Amino acid sequence: MENHVSDQITKEHAAHTAISMTGTVHEIPESTSPRLYNRDLAPSKRAGRSWSAYSIFTLWANDVHSLGNYAFAIGLFALGLGGWQLLAALAIGAVFLFLLLTLSGFMGEKTGVPFPVMSRISFGIYGAQIPALIRGGVAIAWFGVQTFLASLVLRVALIAVFPGLQPLDENSILGLSTLGWITFVALWIVQVIIVSYGMEMIRKYEAFAGPIILVTFLALAIWMLAEAGFTISWETAGAFTGPEMWGHIFGGAALWIAIYGTFVLNFCDFTRGAKSKKAIVRGNFWGIPANMLLFGAIVVTLAGAQYAIDGRIIESPADIVAAIPNTALLVLASLALIVLTIAVNLMANFVAPTYALTNLFPKHLNFRRAALISAVIGLVILPWNLYNSPVVIVYFLGGLGALLGPLFGIIMVDYWIIRKQKVNVPDLYRENATGDYFYRRGFNPRAVWALVISGGLALLVAFLPALSTLADFAWFFGAGFGAIAYFLLADRHRPFVDADGEDIAVAVKH
Secondary structure (H helix, E strand, O other), X not given: OHHHHHHHHHHHHHXXXXXXXXOOEEEEOOOOOOOOOOOOOOOEOOOOOOEOHHHHHHHHHHHHOOHHHHHHHHHHHHHXXXXXXXXXXXXXXXXXXXXXHHHHHHHHHHHOOOHHHHHHHHHOOOOOHHHHHHHHHHHHHHHHHHHHHHHHHHHHHHHHHOXXXXXXXOOOEOOEOHHHHHHHHHHHHHHHHHHXXXXXXXXXXXXXXXXXXXXXXXXXXXXXXXXXXXXXXXXXXXXXXHHHHHHHHHHHHHHHHHHOOOHHHHOHHHHOOEOOHHHHHHHHHHHHXXXXXXXXXXXXXXXXXXXXXXXXOOOOHHHHHHOOOOHHHHHHHHHHHHXXXXXXXXXXXXXXXXXXXXXXXXXXXXXXXXXXXXXXXXXXXXXXXXXXXXXXXXXXXXXXXXXXXXXXXXXXXXXXHHOOOOOEHHHHHOOOOOOOOOOEOOEOHHHHHHHHHHHHHHHHHHHOHHHHHHHHHHHHHHHHHHHHHHHHHOOOOOOOOOEOOHHHOEOOOO
């Protein structure tokens, strides 16, 4: 008994301390480094994990039905893909996404760690900052852009209810009207408050928003169908045929997958809280293939009905909402779109940079503080100016996006093929020179070189005019280049240890 007490006292004195996102002081296990470990980066305990199949389904119920995705799919219809061809493109993309997201999700369920820590497996305990910051950099810019797009919908609703606000929308302060600033900052604050309560609050918000989004878009589709006399146009004038048609179908499917190039990387941020692999499979099945076909049916109905009515192709469901003649219904539909955009922004563009910043300064930042910094950056970059700059969107964000494919290829090959799912989770948090993921001064040069080689090739495919016909498949080429490069460069002779992180894990609710 005395020995046990003595040992316990020794451990307590040897342990480090850290501040959690709630401000509470928590001990850091003595075997871990405070430069690599805090409560928000720690692996999640298996007991108490709360992300069920429904939680994962609602994640996709929100994200698939985002305004950006509708604009993309309607754009395919406008380019000449008919109704069934559009559905075929989405179905092909959905099958691939289901497989990729399930493989990525299983990694989070097994290890319980977020993406920046997962990246340490391939890139080293310090080298992991490279993929984490690339992913976070893409997301933080799009967080601001998506918040701006949601604020446009809110402005429409406010002016519809209070026409006297119109003069506030006619000036310009740093590129945004007074009303624009009010709506942007209001939505910015709402998102900061939600994220400040952590991943469990995000799960609850996604579960709340999912049914609202599905009901809203189904109602919009039925209303448009009625307006068109229950007839739709299945294709536009000059629709594609023959080999050209199939080229655009597969190109559309590839672009659809590229849109989710961010998520297939950091899906473990969410599945680290999944109850089981079965929950991931079920949630992904109903949220990806099944839900994406429903999404495609709604797109065909909205676009085809509007085209049948007046030969016009809408750009987004927001166009239909703005045309609703009843003010009360317009406001309700606008609020639903705002709920949707916040849901998408939280999962796609807020979580990744928050974890990336936490990983960069684990001794000083927790989830809440990192979320606030991410939000501030998303504000000060004046994202409406970025959105209106094709150069920034195409070359900066597009260039960073082109690197996501190589990162996915490297991480997947390393985890599934090279080390065959064997992960020494405790070593992900140690600065021991003999540790499994210390490599060379904390960097794995083989992974870095694989990224440089495959990233360069992916950028050429994405931007070189001579390769423009392959640009739609840039993510696939990047992922393939990354996978092959790392497969050839990886060290297969080092021993791979499989050890869980339960001894240093924390409850998933924080």
